[in-house]
Amino acid sequence: MITAALMSIGDELALGQIVDTNAAWLAEQLAARSIACVEHITVADERSRIAAAIERLCGDPNVGLLIITGGIGPTVDDLTRDALADAMGEPLVEDPAGIMHLEIWFAGRGSPMPERNRVQALRPESGRLLPNRVGTAPGLAAMHHDTTVFVLPGVPREMMTMFEEQVLPRLDVEEQQVIRTGIVRCFGLGESALAARLGDLMRRDRNPTVGTTASQAIISCRIRAVGDPKWCDRAIEEAAAEIEQRAGVYAFGRDDETLAGAVVRELVRRSETVAVAESCTGGLLGSMITEVAGSSAAFLGGWLTYTNEMKTREIGVPAGHFGSGAAGAVSVEVATDMAQGARRKAGADHALAITGIAGPDGGTEAKPVGTVFIALDSAGHDTQVRRFQFTGDRAGVRDRSAKAALAMLLWRLRGCEDLDMLWQKTNGESVSRPSS
């Protein structure tokens, strides 16, 4: 099986002025064709460093393919051609076909070729130029120490076109062995608690392997299988099913599924509807739901009751809750009344309500920043209210609040509503109250 390394060239990348998206795109394209990337490297516009990196990677017996992007423009800081020739111990020679390509390119745009573009027709003596249909910079192909080297432009659109038109047809892709990947997404428990549930599935010596990564409280279990394509597909399906079995209702979907997507699909399947009432999230929950294409079949709408007056006037939360000595806006009572009021006024099957303190200000000793009450009211059920203590900044508290609300509804729809959720504060307030 071929393994590859990727190299991105440019000061603007090394200095962090732009994020390198080429490497991730190439790695994914190669992975889809069974070529594993063992390393990406980003190097500044420094001829000797680029040459040293080429020499090291081509000398590495594990690297059969090296794809370099960037540094082949016409300016003095474009040094990839020179560095490649240095590493190969060869002179650069001018390629007549390359000169012709450049002259035609500029003629097509009604101008003569600027003299400085002439360097773009240079190639190491034993290498060859790769035609670029969408820009001036031809690519390069060469062989150094048994490693096949391709050099492509750094501009993503040109790089992608040339990879597909010039590189792919030249790769000797073995079709028997492929790498296939799959993802199971989980929410509502910690990464180590999930790892404990997955147990031996995460052993490094298995095929497929399973690894976890966490981002914005969503834990992704990444499955990676190597082998015959049909076997891989089956192995990934089996591993995904096993992960779902072990993760239980914490697993909400596969691949690119979102919590809101899972909720919307479940509601549509049952022909049920949902409405929302949001205070501290101010529209984030509604926004997550309506991000899902087709959500209009399940989402009726909602109220952003940011002030107490809006809570009372629009969805009937008794004003008495807000007086001194009363429960206050961030309370089990207000969350309950918001959910019940929203469901009644919208005529929905379910309503979710969120009220809390997102911070940075507004916290008290009894209700510190991150205190959030979330209520779920559904036809024929008691209203369920949970109290959470989220950590993190304002954006984090709001994000977790909206996701926890979606998980509460999803778990009810899947018949597991009594499960505990991470961040939940089980202090007697998180109880069900009869729907009015």
Place this chain on the structure above:
Amino acid sequence: MITAALMSIGDELALGQIVDTNAAWLAEQLAARSIACVEHITVADERSRIAAAIERLCGDPNVGLLIITGGIGPTVDDLTRDALADAMGEPLVEDPAGIMHLEIWFAGRGSPMPERNRVQALRPESGRLLPNRVGTAPGLAAMHHDTTVFVLPGVPREMMTMFEEQVLPRLDVEEQQVIRTGIVRCFGLGESALAARLGDLMRRDRNPTVGTTASQAIISCRIRAVGDPKWCDRAIEEAAAEIEQRAGVYAFGRDDETLAGAVVRELVRRSETVAVAESCTGGLLGSMITEVAGSSAAFLGGWLTYTNEMKTREIGVPAGHFGSGAAGAVSVEVATDMAQGARRKAGADHALAITGIAGPDGGTEAKPVGTVFIALDSAGHDTQVRRFQFTGDRAGVRDRSAKAALAMLLWRLRGCEDLDMLWQKTNGESVSRPSS
């Protein structure tokens, strides 16, 4: 001057499943402190490759500082600790203070430390743990072949906090010659139209330099000055003021300012309030506004009127608009009535309303996907309605819609409401109508 290398660890990065944003962020932070990054490298979860990369970079006389991110979680695919110890030729030892940190972290969350988290207190014998205030994974600091090595968590939020709190104070930063950067953010015109306004400011041979990048319709003018710290600060201030002068009201703020942040600050300054009525954005506009800390001083709330019934029942849009042969839900009439209804019911100084077709379905020949009407109703003004034709997918149309609404309000608050906005369809419908 110190030069640095960065290393990002993880299969998900090497395989291209996620894009590495940590390296660019770190490189920019270091550049701002005069530390140039000569190389980033991304390595898969493979102990021997990680160790070999550490050994190579620490042995490179040009690399005085190596920052590694990722691979220090509690699971078996977290191999950075082991690889670092391998490269250093030292055993891993358990750090008693590290165990205490983990026990306190979990105790604060009301649960005992899972046994598997114990590995997070391991460090190479001569190294030290760096406390992590925002997660379980302590960082590491070590010295290998005259290179200072820091290991930080891969989770961006944790990495950033630890860089600022643990790494920066340990760096021996030279103060004479610095790189300083500043940003002016613009919205509502195209990148090349903005470049034409900026003119000679964008010449590459200037100091400070000015470059533009566009992301999600926000164009950032990045200013970069090199020199004495005081001179840099003044030069950046002058360049920013000049950019704002040339960009006019299209420039809405500096550095990390958002459109919603600019709107909220302007409203608070005037002690004015805003309410929203959202259809196709389903809460995104409210979410953007309430993302701003302190927005409760200006934001009263809103209505997510996703269905026609909600538009009529909750904010008084006449049902006649929705009949056959009538204007329809996506029309200048409905946008106007939504904004006027929301402002009246909320008792706000301003109200923004959005109704449109976000796609992928629902488009017609007369109103294709991306057609959005946005209305702004303010006390003492005619209701302004603009018709837009946004391009892009559902997420793009929703994002541009919410931002265009914010820009309409910001421009009114700044007294430039008659300016044209990119994507606007000026076909006679985008006119002002008297507020009822």
